[in-house]
Amino acid sequence: MASTLKDVAQLADVSVKTVSNVVNGYPHVSPEVRRRVETAVAHLGYRPNVFARTLRTGRTGVLALVLPGADVPYPHDLAREVVRAAAGRGYRVVIEQVGPDDERPAPSLGAARPLPVDGVLVSAPVAPTELVEALTVAGRSVVLVGGEVRDGRCDRVSVDVAQAAEDATTHLLRAGRRRIAAIGAYPRESADGYHRALRRAGLAAVPGQRLPASRHRRADGYRAARALLAQPDRPDAIFCYSDPLAIGAMRAAFDAGLRVPVDVAVIGIGDIEEGRYSRPTLSTVAVDTGFLAGEAVARLTARIDQPGAAIARVTVPHSVLPRESTGPAVR
Template sequence: MRHRLKDVAERAGVSVKTVSNVVNGYLHVKPDTRARVEEAIAELNYRPNLSARNLRKGRTGVIALAVPELDIPYFAELARHVVVAAAEHGWTVLIDQTGGGPEQERVAASGIADHMIDGLIFSPLALTADDLAGLDGMPMVLLGERVDHGPADHVVIDNVAAAREITGHLAGLGRRRIAAIGSQRTPEGASARLRLEGYAAGLADAGIAYDDRLVAPAPAWHRADGAAAMRQLIDSGARPDAVFCFNDTLALGALRALHEAGLRVPEDVAVAGFDDIEDGRFSIPTLSTIAPDKERIARLAVELLAGRLNGDRAAPPRELQVPYQLTPRESTRPATA
């Protein structure tokens, strides 16, 4: 038997309106009254009718997460955290893969389809701040580095500082020919540009000259691209003794190419990545990396979106930075090891 709001009210000895206030999180309910209502809810195993509630509010109870690629494990792991955080609000998450193309991103930013979603958590690659500002003002939270100080709340980590720190970590281990894999010159390569900037700063901090021959581009950040870039560095004679890959999937590809070339990690070449995906904790050797707080990114994005849906949509957009952690593992050790 599915219990109704009226049943909870009778069990708690309060009005239906009071139960509704507790269920909806209103703060003006007296603590003892709230405790009685919550006890009645638990005893009756009452579950709010979210569909009816959303209908009354003119909502679907569905939000969307739009990311460039689900093949990139970082986005898959982030999506899991978004789903968990959204469930606490009674929301279902529709996950959209845009491919980083302008048309699909425009569809996502416009709300997927009329009345399908209430809000969007969006990691764009193609659309700019001006593009987004020109679209209908659906509640939105931005992720990634393509758009900052744009028309919506934005959750980000400090990519420059993180790349600088992990480059400094490699230099601090005695490595002097530190390569970088993942540079991109396209407009969509905002993350690559910031991580390259941090890499250059980390070299400068260590008194190491920047060498273009040690910077390998990667058109995409997949394992195959990392392997191809690492082979290019090996074949060029650049002879790096360490490599900073701009994400962990590039680093996993680099590990494979080094193994095929008969080079040992970390004895001959230390390898570091970025993103702290689960695969890196099980690779051989385990992968040193920058670990963004993905759970915090997801939870903060969901909370910001909830604030827009339930509060003042006209408030100025906010830029919020989430911490990261340098996580050394087996793939980086001192050159003397």
């Protein structure tokens, strides 16, 4: 016969309400009481009746995380940290991957086939208007995570991408570079920071040396860098709006017979693992993914508890990590 909350309460010598608080992840329980309850739960093999809890509270205890498709490497770290942060608040996480903007986005989260979740975290580079609209219509609590996508209906937890771009470009300037090109898939805010750094140094972007990329893939960075490096007055540095673009740009330099960083310096954003082991290692702008995930989950659970609260914008810190692809900075 299955154990009940009452059985756990009797064994742990606490109230049924206290057991419920521990099982549902409420923080205001003393460590000693939590230990007794968790020991009793393990001893009895108690499993919460999720269906009954959903009927009683109207909540499932499940969050959804929407990520880009498998050709973008950085979401794996984000997914791991979101699962960890959600577990600390008593939630489980389901993950949906979506393709580029021209593919149908996450149909199971929309109004037509609603997945039973309490709220949705959306990696902002893959947050097309249609997806946010579908989630809003379905009454979902939504938080955008990272990137440059803005939507007045949703909370957003993100690095200051304009400042990150300015800091990356400033690093190249301090390394003695003056013909700095840029490659990006989401250029608005990043472009602002890039131009701001150049203006402060008394420089202007060279026409034709800021190229768009359709996505944040290595192949897109490769194609754009090949075009830049074939120009008569080729750049001596390339700022890429993501690390995968920068990895592609470094390969393009190699194929053009150029040396990184001697002939052209390269920097990205994201601090993906590949960049730490590439040759040369990739300079990048890094964000603490664990902190980002924790803030995003905290914001989403707060939104679930108070759906009518004011929209929040949370900015997380970042830092420039100089590595071999830009050479030593000039002080």
